[in-house]
Amino acid sequence: MEKKIIYSGIQPTGLVTLGNYIGALQNWLKFQDDENYQCIYSIADLHSLTVRQVPAEFRNRALSFFAQYLACGLDPQKNIMYFQSHVHEHAELTWILNCITYIGEASRMTQFKEKSQKHPDNINMGLMDYPVLMAADILLYNTALVPVGVDQKQHLEIARDLAIRFNNAYSPTFTVPEPLISKVGAKIMSLQNPTAKMSKSDTNANATVSILDSEDDIMRKFKKAVTDSDNEIRFGEDKPGVSNLITIYASCKSISIDDAVKELQGLSYASLKEAVGASVAELLAPIKSRYNDFMNDKEQLLAIAKNGQEQASYIARKTLRKVYKKVGLVQL
Numbered sequence: 001m002e003k004k005i006i007y008s009g010i011q012p013t014g015l016v017t018l019g020n021y022i023g024a025l026q027n028w029l030k031f032q033d034d035e036n037y038q039c040i041y042s043i044a045d046l047h048s049l050t051v052r053q054v055p056a057e058f059r060n061r062a063l064s065f066f067a068q069y070l071a072c073g074l075d076p077q078k079n080i081m082y083f084q085s086h087v088h089e090h091a092e093l094t095w096i097l098n099c100i101t102y103i104g105e106a107s108r109m110t111q112f113k114e115k116s117q118k119h120p121d122n123i124n125m126g127l128m129d130y131p132v133l134m135a136a137d138i139l140l141y142n143t144a145l146v147p148v149g150v151d152q153k154q155h156l157e158i159a160r161d162l163a164i165r166f167n168n169a170y171s172p173t174f175t176v177p178e179p180l181i182s183k184v185g186a187k188i189m190s191l192q193n194p195t196a197k198m199s200k201s202d203t204n205a206n207a208t209v210s211i212l213d214s215e216d217d218i219m220r221k222f223k224k225a226v227t228d229s230d231n232e233i234r235f236g237e238d239k240p241g242v243s244n245l246i247t248i249y250a251s252c253k254s255i256s257i258d259d260a261v262k263e264l265q266g267l268s269y270a271s272l273k274e275a276v277g278a279s280v281a282e283l284l285a286p287i288k289s290r291y292n293d294f295m296n297d298k299e300q301l302l303a304i305a306k307n308g309q310e311q312a313s314y315i316a317r318k319t320l321r322k323v324y325k326k327v328g329l330v331q332l
Protein backbone atom coordinates (compact mmCIF):
# COMPACT_ATOMS: atom_id res chain seq x y z
CA MET A 1 0.00 0.00 0.00
CA GLU A 2 1.26 3.46 -0.85
CA LYS A 3 2.11 5.57 2.18
CA LYS A 4 0.01 8.63 2.91
CA ILE A 5 1.96 11.86 2.90
CA ILE A 6 1.95 14.11 5.96
CA TYR A 7 3.41 17.59 5.42
CA SER A 8 3.95 20.55 7.70
CA GLY A 9 6.34 23.39 8.43
CA ILE A 10 7.23 26.22 10.76
CA GLN A 11 8.58 29.57 9.68
CA PRO A 12 11.84 30.58 11.35
CA THR A 13 10.68 33.85 12.82
CA GLY A 14 11.15 34.63 16.52
CA LEU A 15 11.40 31.52 18.69
CA VAL A 16 9.98 28.02 18.57
CA THR A 17 7.33 28.43 21.25
CA LEU A 18 5.48 26.09 23.52
CA GLY A 19 2.49 26.84 21.24
CA ASN A 20 4.39 25.52 18.20
CA TYR A 21 5.45 22.49 20.20
CA ILE A 22 2.01 21.57 21.47
CA GLY A 23 0.05 22.67 18.36
CA ALA A 24 2.41 21.17 15.80
CA LEU A 25 5.64 19.38 16.75
CA GLN A 26 4.13 17.12 19.40
CA ASN A 27 1.69 15.79 16.81
CA TRP A 28 4.36 15.35 14.17
CA LEU A 29 6.27 13.07 16.52
CA LYS A 30 3.31 10.72 16.74
CA PHE A 31 3.52 9.69 13.09
CA GLN A 32 7.20 8.98 12.58
CA ASP A 33 6.95 5.36 13.67
CA ASP A 34 3.74 4.66 11.77
CA GLU A 35 4.38 2.62 8.65
CA ASN A 36 1.29 4.03 6.96
CA TYR A 37 2.75 7.52 6.61
CA GLN A 38 5.68 9.32 5.02
CA CYS A 39 6.20 12.58 6.90
CA ILE A 40 7.82 15.63 5.34
CA TYR A 41 8.73 18.69 7.44
CA SER A 42 10.24 21.91 6.17
CA ILE A 43 11.74 25.01 7.68
CA ALA A 44 9.54 27.52 5.84
CA ASP A 45 12.31 30.08 5.41
CA LEU A 46 10.91 31.72 2.26
CA HIS A 47 7.75 32.54 4.23
CA SER A 48 9.83 34.44 6.80
CA LEU A 49 11.04 36.86 4.12
CA THR A 50 7.63 38.54 4.07
CA VAL A 51 9.05 40.36 7.10
CA ARG A 52 12.41 42.18 6.86
CA GLN A 53 15.16 39.98 8.28
CA VAL A 54 18.74 40.75 9.26
CA PRO A 55 20.55 38.26 6.96
CA ALA A 56 23.19 36.90 9.36
CA GLU A 57 20.68 36.55 12.20
CA PHE A 58 18.13 34.98 9.89
CA ARG A 59 20.58 32.35 8.64
CA ASN A 60 21.50 31.38 12.22
CA ARG A 61 17.89 31.30 13.30
CA ALA A 62 16.87 29.03 10.44
CA LEU A 63 19.65 26.61 11.38
CA SER A 64 18.63 26.85 15.02
CA PHE A 65 15.03 25.96 14.12
CA PHE A 66 16.28 22.94 12.18
CA ALA A 67 18.35 21.86 15.21
CA GLN A 68 15.23 22.31 17.36
CA TYR A 69 13.24 19.99 15.06
CA LEU A 70 15.93 17.37 15.60
CA ALA A 71 16.23 18.07 19.33
CA CYS A 72 12.49 17.52 19.73
CA GLY A 73 13.06 13.98 18.52
CA LEU A 74 12.19 14.15 14.83
CA ASP A 75 14.38 11.48 13.27
CA PRO A 76 15.85 12.32 9.83
CA GLN A 77 15.98 8.60 9.05
CA LYS A 78 12.21 8.39 9.39
CA ASN A 79 11.07 11.84 8.19
CA ILE A 80 12.12 13.98 5.25
CA MET A 81 13.41 17.19 6.85
CA TYR A 82 14.68 20.10 4.76
CA PHE A 83 14.74 23.84 4.14
CA GLN A 84 12.00 25.13 1.83
CA SER A 85 14.47 27.42 0.00
CA HIS A 86 16.61 24.40 -0.94
CA VAL A 87 13.85 23.02 -3.17
CA HIS A 88 13.29 25.59 -5.91
CA GLU A 89 10.09 23.88 -7.08
CA HIS A 90 8.22 25.59 -4.20
CA ALA A 91 8.73 29.01 -5.76
CA GLU A 92 7.96 27.69 -9.25
CA LEU A 93 4.70 26.00 -8.29
CA THR A 94 3.74 29.19 -6.42
CA TRP A 95 3.84 31.05 -9.73
CA ILE A 96 1.55 28.56 -11.43
CA LEU A 97 -0.86 28.67 -8.47
CA ASN A 98 -0.70 32.49 -8.41
CA CYS A 99 -2.18 32.45 -11.87
CA ILE A 100 -5.30 30.64 -10.60
CA THR A 101 -5.62 32.57 -7.30
CA TYR A 102 -7.95 35.55 -7.16
CA ILE A 103 -6.77 38.79 -5.56
CA GLY A 104 -10.10 38.84 -3.70
CA GLU A 105 -9.59 35.52 -1.96
CA ALA A 106 -5.97 36.26 -1.06
CA SER A 107 -6.80 39.67 0.37
CA ARG A 108 -9.61 38.22 2.49
CA MET A 109 -7.25 36.00 4.49
CA THR A 110 -7.39 36.89 8.19
CA GLN A 111 -3.64 36.68 8.64
CA PHE A 112 -3.03 39.00 5.67
CA LYS A 113 -5.46 41.54 7.07
CA GLU A 114 -4.00 41.34 10.58
CA LYS A 115 -0.40 41.61 9.40
CA SER A 116 -1.25 44.49 7.06
CA GLN A 117 -2.80 46.35 9.97
CA LYS A 118 0.17 45.65 12.21
CA HIS A 119 2.78 46.70 9.62
CA PRO A 120 1.08 49.30 7.41
CA ASP A 121 4.50 50.44 6.13
CA ASN A 122 5.35 47.02 4.69
CA ILE A 123 2.32 45.47 3.00
CA ASN A 124 4.36 43.64 0.39
CA MET A 125 3.28 41.24 -2.37
CA GLY A 126 4.83 38.34 -0.46
CA LEU A 127 2.53 38.93 2.48
CA MET A 128 -0.50 38.50 0.27
CA ASP A 129 1.06 35.58 -1.57
CA TYR A 130 1.95 33.80 1.65
CA PRO A 131 -0.95 31.29 1.55
CA VAL A 132 -0.22 30.49 -2.10
CA LEU A 133 3.38 29.58 -1.25
CA MET A 134 2.02 27.49 1.60
CA ALA A 135 -0.38 25.77 -0.82
CA ALA A 136 2.57 25.04 -3.13
CA ASP A 137 4.48 23.51 -0.19
CA ILE A 138 1.62 21.17 0.52
CA LEU A 139 0.52 20.31 -3.03
CA LEU A 140 4.01 19.56 -4.35
CA TYR A 141 4.16 16.41 -2.25
CA ASN A 142 0.64 15.08 -2.85
CA THR A 143 -0.02 15.61 0.81
CA ALA A 144 -3.01 13.91 2.41
CA LEU A 145 -2.74 15.36 5.93
CA VAL A 146 -1.40 18.61 7.32
CA PRO A 147 -0.91 18.68 11.11
CA VAL A 148 -1.20 22.31 12.22
CA GLY A 149 -2.63 24.53 14.93
CA VAL A 150 -6.05 26.04 14.45
CA ASP A 151 -4.63 29.38 13.22
CA GLN A 152 -3.61 27.71 9.95
CA LYS A 153 -7.06 26.36 9.13
CA GLN A 154 -7.95 29.15 6.71
CA HIS A 155 -4.67 28.67 4.84
CA LEU A 156 -5.48 25.00 4.51
CA GLU A 157 -8.83 25.88 3.00
CA ILE A 158 -7.24 27.95 0.26
CA ALA A 159 -4.75 25.12 -0.43
CA ARG A 160 -7.72 22.78 -0.84
CA ASP A 161 -9.56 25.28 -3.07
CA LEU A 162 -6.51 25.70 -5.32
CA ALA A 163 -6.01 21.94 -5.61
CA ILE A 164 -9.64 21.44 -6.61
CA ARG A 165 -9.58 24.42 -9.01
CA PHE A 166 -6.44 23.13 -10.76
CA ASN A 167 -7.77 19.57 -10.95
CA ASN A 168 -11.02 20.82 -12.48
CA ALA A 169 -9.32 23.17 -14.95
CA TYR A 170 -6.84 20.57 -16.23
CA SER A 171 -7.25 17.01 -14.94
CA PRO A 172 -6.80 15.30 -11.57
CA THR A 173 -3.27 16.21 -10.49
CA PHE A 174 -3.15 17.19 -6.84
CA THR A 175 -4.31 15.29 -3.78
CA VAL A 176 -6.76 17.50 -1.89
CA PRO A 177 -5.21 17.86 1.58
CA GLU A 178 -7.02 17.62 4.92
CA PRO A 179 -6.02 19.60 8.00
CA LEU A 180 -5.14 17.59 11.09
CA ILE A 181 -5.91 19.69 14.13
CA SER A 182 -5.73 18.09 17.56
CA LYS A 183 -8.62 18.41 19.99
CA VAL A 184 -6.42 19.57 22.86
CA GLY A 185 -3.80 22.28 22.41
CA ALA A 186 -4.61 23.49 18.88
CA LYS A 187 -4.44 27.06 20.17
CA ILE A 188 -2.20 27.75 23.16
CA MET A 189 -2.82 31.25 24.45
CA SER A 190 -0.44 33.96 25.65
CA LEU A 191 0.45 33.64 29.35
CA GLN A 192 -0.06 37.38 29.76
CA ASN A 193 -3.18 37.81 27.65
CA PRO A 194 -5.07 34.51 27.55
CA THR A 195 -7.55 35.77 24.97
CA ALA A 196 -4.73 36.10 22.38
CA LYS A 197 -2.69 33.31 20.77
CA MET A 198 0.80 32.61 22.13
CA SER A 199 2.81 34.08 19.30
CA LYS A 200 6.46 33.81 18.27
CA SER A 201 6.65 37.51 17.62
CA ASP A 202 5.17 38.71 20.93
CA THR A 203 7.39 41.47 22.34
CA ASN A 204 6.40 40.66 25.94
CA ALA A 205 8.90 37.96 26.95
CA ASN A 206 6.63 36.79 29.79
CA ALA A 207 3.81 35.98 27.37
CA THR A 208 5.59 33.18 25.52
CA VAL A 209 7.69 30.20 26.49
CA SER A 210 10.46 29.14 24.13
CA ILE A 211 11.15 25.42 23.99
CA LEU A 212 14.75 26.31 24.88
CA ASP A 213 13.93 28.38 27.99
CA SER A 214 15.69 27.39 31.21
CA GLU A 215 13.73 25.76 34.00
CA ASP A 216 14.03 28.98 36.04
CA ASP A 217 12.64 31.08 33.20
CA ILE A 218 9.78 28.65 32.65
CA MET A 219 8.83 28.63 36.35
CA ARG A 220 9.07 32.44 36.55
CA LYS A 221 6.86 32.92 33.48
CA PHE A 222 4.20 30.54 34.79
CA LYS A 223 4.31 32.19 38.22
CA LYS A 224 3.41 35.46 36.47
CA ALA A 225 0.73 33.91 34.23
CA VAL A 226 -2.58 35.78 34.18
CA THR A 227 -5.50 33.83 35.67
CA ASP A 228 -8.69 35.43 37.04
CA SER A 229 -10.19 36.80 40.22
CA ASP A 230 -11.90 33.73 41.75
CA ASN A 231 -10.05 30.59 42.82
CA GLU A 232 -11.89 27.82 41.02
CA ILE A 233 -10.02 25.36 38.80
CA ARG A 234 -12.45 24.76 35.98
CA PHE A 235 -12.26 24.57 32.17
CA GLY A 236 -14.56 27.02 30.38
CA GLU A 237 -14.84 29.95 28.00
CA ASP A 238 -15.35 32.36 30.89
CA LYS A 239 -12.01 31.30 32.39
CA PRO A 240 -9.47 31.75 29.57
CA GLY A 241 -6.35 31.97 31.75
CA VAL A 242 -7.09 28.92 33.88
CA SER A 243 -8.33 26.95 30.86
CA ASN A 244 -5.10 27.71 29.02
CA LEU A 245 -3.08 26.42 31.98
CA ILE A 246 -5.20 23.27 32.14
CA THR A 247 -4.71 22.73 28.39
CA ILE A 248 -0.94 23.14 28.68
CA TYR A 249 -0.83 20.69 31.60
CA ALA A 250 -2.99 18.14 29.75
CA SER A 251 -0.79 18.42 26.63
CA CYS A 252 2.47 18.08 28.56
CA LYS A 253 1.20 15.03 30.43
CA SER A 254 -0.62 13.59 27.37
CA ILE A 255 -3.89 13.27 29.29
CA SER A 256 -7.42 14.53 28.62
CA ILE A 257 -8.73 17.88 29.84
CA ASP A 258 -11.07 16.07 32.27
CA ASP A 259 -8.20 14.10 33.80
CA ALA A 260 -6.09 17.24 34.05
CA VAL A 261 -8.89 19.05 35.89
CA LYS A 262 -9.19 16.08 38.26
CA GLU A 263 -5.45 16.13 38.99
CA LEU A 264 -5.31 19.88 39.53
CA GLN A 265 -8.56 20.20 41.48
CA GLY A 266 -8.26 21.83 44.89
CA LEU A 267 -4.94 23.59 44.25
CA SER A 268 -4.55 27.31 44.89
CA TYR A 269 -3.83 29.38 41.77
CA ALA A 270 -0.21 29.75 42.92
CA SER A 271 0.16 25.96 43.19
CA LEU A 272 -1.68 25.47 39.88
CA LYS A 273 0.84 27.70 38.10
CA GLU A 274 3.70 25.87 39.77
CA ALA A 275 2.32 22.46 38.77
CA VAL A 276 1.81 23.55 35.15
CA GLY A 277 5.26 25.21 35.01
CA ALA A 278 6.85 22.02 36.35
CA SER A 279 5.07 19.87 33.76
CA VAL A 280 6.40 22.13 30.99
CA ALA A 281 9.93 22.21 32.40
CA GLU A 282 9.96 18.43 32.66
CA LEU A 283 8.78 17.99 29.07
CA LEU A 284 11.27 20.47 27.64
CA ALA A 285 14.38 19.57 29.70
CA PRO A 286 15.75 16.84 27.37
CA ILE A 287 15.22 19.03 24.28
CA LYS A 288 17.72 21.66 25.46
CA SER A 289 20.67 19.33 25.92
CA ARG A 290 20.09 17.59 22.59
CA TYR A 291 19.75 21.01 20.94
CA ASN A 292 23.22 22.07 22.11
CA ASP A 293 24.72 18.90 20.68
CA PHE A 294 23.15 19.52 17.26
CA MET A 295 24.07 23.22 17.19
CA ASN A 296 27.68 22.41 18.04
CA ASP A 297 27.97 20.23 14.95
CA LYS A 298 26.99 22.43 12.00
CA GLU A 299 28.54 20.03 9.53
CA GLN A 300 26.22 17.25 10.63
CA LEU A 301 23.27 19.65 10.59
CA LEU A 302 23.98 20.67 7.00
CA ALA A 303 24.53 17.06 5.95
CA ILE A 304 21.07 16.16 7.31
CA ALA A 305 19.57 19.16 5.49
CA LYS A 306 21.27 18.15 2.23
CA ASN A 307 19.94 14.64 2.51
CA GLY A 308 16.44 16.00 3.16
CA GLN A 309 16.73 18.36 0.21
CA GLU A 310 17.61 15.49 -2.11
CA GLN A 311 14.64 13.41 -1.03
CA ALA A 312 12.22 16.34 -1.16
CA SER A 313 13.52 17.55 -4.54
CA TYR A 314 12.96 14.14 -6.07
CA ILE A 315 9.25 14.23 -5.26
CA ALA A 316 8.83 17.95 -5.98
CA ARG A 317 10.51 17.68 -9.38
CA LYS A 318 8.11 14.95 -10.49
CA THR A 319 5.03 16.93 -9.46
CA LEU A 320 6.22 20.16 -11.06
CA ARG A 321 7.06 18.41 -14.32
CA LYS A 322 3.53 17.04 -14.44
CA VAL A 323 2.06 20.47 -13.69
CA TYR A 324 4.13 22.25 -16.35
CA LYS A 325 3.00 19.68 -18.90
CA LYS A 326 -0.66 20.01 -17.95
CA VAL A 327 -0.70 23.81 -18.23
CA GLY A 328 0.83 23.53 -21.71
CA LEU A 329 4.43 24.65 -21.26
CA VAL A 330 6.79 23.29 -23.92
CA GLN A 331 8.71 20.20 -22.76
CA LEU A 332 12.27 19.57 -23.94
Ligand code: TYM
Nearest residue numbers: 008009010011019020023024044137148149186187188198
Ligand atom coordinates in the same frame (compact mmCIF):
# COMPACT_ATOMS: atom_id res chain seq x y z
P1 TYM B 1 3.87 29.14 12.16
O1 TYM B 1 5.33 29.13 11.94
O2 TYM B 1 3.23 30.41 12.55
O3 TYM B 1 3.46 28.05 13.22
C1 TYM B 1 3.95 26.72 13.13
C2 TYM B 1 2.93 25.75 13.64
O4 TYM B 1 2.62 26.01 15.01
C3 TYM B 1 1.22 26.18 15.17
N1 TYM B 1 1.02 27.20 16.22
C4 TYM B 1 0.29 27.01 17.31
N2 TYM B 1 -0.41 25.96 17.75
C5 TYM B 1 -1.06 26.07 18.94
N3 TYM B 1 -1.02 27.19 19.70
C6 TYM B 1 -0.32 28.28 19.29
N4 TYM B 1 -0.29 29.37 20.04
C7 TYM B 1 0.37 28.22 18.05
N5 TYM B 1 1.14 29.09 17.36
C8 TYM B 1 1.52 28.45 16.24
C9 TYM B 1 0.73 26.66 13.82
O5 TYM B 1 -0.65 26.42 13.65
C10 TYM B 1 1.58 25.84 12.90
O6 TYM B 1 1.07 24.55 12.74
N6 TYM B 1 2.49 29.24 7.43
C11 TYM B 1 2.87 28.37 8.50
C12 TYM B 1 4.08 27.53 8.21
C13 TYM B 1 3.98 26.73 6.97
C14 TYM B 1 3.22 25.53 6.78
C15 TYM B 1 3.44 25.14 5.44
C16 TYM B 1 2.42 24.79 7.64
C17 TYM B 1 4.59 27.01 5.79
N7 TYM B 1 4.26 26.06 4.88
C18 TYM B 1 2.83 23.98 4.91
C19 TYM B 1 1.82 23.64 7.11
C20 TYM B 1 2.02 23.26 5.78
C21 TYM B 1 3.17 29.22 9.72
O7 TYM B 1 3.49 30.36 9.63
O8 TYM B 1 3.14 28.55 10.88
